[in-house]
Amino acid sequence: MTTAPHTPAADVLAELTAVLAGMTGVEVHAVDAERPFTFLGIDSLLGAQFLSALGARYGIQLPSDALYEHRTPAALARHIAGRLHAPSAPMTSWSPLRPVRRPAALAVAADPAGLTEALRGQLAQILRCAPEDIDPATPFTMLGLDSILAAEFIAGINQTWDLTEQTALLYEHPDLATMAAYVTARVTGNAPAAPAPAPPTRPTAQGPGLDLEALLDAVRDDVLTIDEAAALLATR
Structure with missing residues (x-):
């Protein structure tokens, strides 16, 4: 052997x-x-x-x-x-995916065009394309940013700009131009953090009536089981 x-x-x-x-x-x-x-x-x-x-x-x-x-x-x-075990690559003066200290972040954020280009570079690395191929006005979904790549993009933004955003941010700011404006405002302290999504609530039989659509949504979101939903319907 x-x-x-x-x-x-x-x-x-x-x-x-x-x-x-x-x-x-x-x-x-x-x-x-x-x-x-x-x-x-x-x-x-x-x-x-x-x-x-x-x-x-x-x-x-x-x-x-x-x-x-x-x-x-x-x-x-x-x-x-x-x-x-590969030889270490030489360090460059600045990489868009490397964490930036707060003073440097503020300096870049002071120039919206520069921050847009920084985010553009991050997104290009994730999508494996040239930065100039990304139109800041094109929705992220049209660029091929799926849920996994979106999580990687937001993680890079958080790491670089010292933020704590969630991937849901992409629904509120669906393209690079609006995302850059939001990040600029956050880094310079001119915008509040995006609120965390509210947890789903469990429908009950109390109140003015049972919303059937809300009940179906609760089943789809695993808030209620089918048996629990059926029991609520029986009380209508």
Whole structure:
């Protein structure tokens, strides 16, 4: 019996497999490192959490499409090991994805055009396109910003500008121009933080009447079970 060689990729794979097993609720030995993540129970939400956990563990930023480019645990482990052992890239004077200290953030925010370009650069890195390909007036949904990429974009904004926004911000500011105006106002202290979405309420049989549409929404949002909804309907 031949023993597998001890390599940096093998070390990464062992830890990666343990994280994957813990997130999917299986034994470590049940994880086949050569099977695609889609067959191992990793959906888009778990995938984002998985990449976030690995990024925190190894101190690197893994883009949201890493699981598409490296479709198996073995392939992803080789990619991470390669990044960990690659020569360090020279530092540039400023990167749009690097945290900015508050005085520098204020200086950039004082120039709305500069802040727009900074956000444009962040978005271009996420969408893997050139900044000039992004029209600030084009809605994010038309640019291909799905829920996972949106979360990455907002996380980058929070990290760079020292904010604590939620992804729901993209519904209120649906394009780069309006988002830049909001971030400018937030950084310079001229706008309040966006309110957190209110938690859904449970419909009751009390009051002036039972709203059937609200009841259906409660079932769709997992606030009520079908049996609970039926019981409320029976009281009408």
